[in-house]
Amino acid sequence: MTGQFLRSFGAALASALAMAPAYALAQEQGYPQPGQIGLQPSVTPIMDSVHSFHDGILLWTASLITLLVLVLLVVVMVRFNARANPNPSTNTHNTLIEIVWTVLPILVLVVIAIPSFSVLTDQLTMPDGERKYLGSNIFSFGEVEVPAPELTVKATGEQWYWNYEYVDQGLAFDSNMLKEPEREATKPGQPRLLAVNNELVVPVDTTVRLQVAASPQGVIHAFAVPSFGVKIDAVPGKLNETWFNARKTGIYYGQCSELCGQDHAFMPIAVRVVTKEEYAFWIKTFGEGFIEDANDTLPKVE
């Protein structure tokens, strides 16, 4: 019995180790990978702080609580089973224990809440051009340097696709998910259900002010890109703001994260981070004509 358990445990461990290359590969991608463990790789300061908050405090807290519960269960099973403890206690209350199991979880929540507020504040604090450290952190989480925004884009949730507007340039376009035959014909290397016809194009190493709303006659959506640590509601009649500064070129995907109706699952977000030169030429070409011509100026991604 034990031998069999050890053998299957060993097999599970071996297959988990075999997944390690898949995880290494996942580090390079802007979308979830088979066998991936943990959060998607970060390419922004905000996602860095989410990573360190998750890995540095949440994971430890959850693991320690799980271990404590396991130990308590084992103690109960060994010491208080019918054979070891034939005459059970008839106590129904114990004031001290009740205070402890009320106060301890509260303390745990406070320990989690304080650093999480600074991570949250950084996400929602608009860059004002002063380089500074934000957040009243007791711990080191959420200390993000916020440079001034160099570009403003507005994402509007429609039913069911996204519209992107380059506010300063007065340019806008729709971004629709590619249906299967079309994706295979035009962008076969891009992920199914995430690839779109027109990606939101932004320059690398640039602070982008992101405004998010939903169409006035529409419903609530949410704009989320895991690699950026961005997740913000898109509400009709309300302008929400957040920001990101991506340090690495590539295509980063996300999905609408508010249940918004029949095609909620089919309005993906694709952000293409390009070099500053590529972006300058792209936005110039877009301003002179069509989004398709502008996209043709970018290196081909299949």
Ligand SMILES: [Cu+2]
């Ligand atoms: Cu939606």
